[in-house]
Amino acid sequence: MFPVGENTIPNVMAALGGYSDAEMRDSCFLSDQMAQDGCPYLWDRFSGANYLTALIEDAPLLAIFNYLKTGFVQQPTDFYFRPFMLAVHQHEPIPVKHPPFDQS
16 A cells, blocks of 8 residues: 555545545645535445445544544434444443553
């Protein structure tokens, strides 16, 4: 794989939008407060062809579209896992130390 940019967002945007980092910044990332709802993502094309779409990320606090950004105001895909993962994250138990792996 050949990286497009230095971090996650330019590389993911190239795969999910088909645009370069500069093109996406000019249309989708004008500011950190700009919602991502109007950006042309790959799932929009699949949805237009009557496919079911999903966006699933397992770390809601580090989510690609929400980390230091507004993210989506409207549900972007048919199945959007973020609200569920935020609820799970709020109710996670306090981590328990398990020897011998945790030596602190």
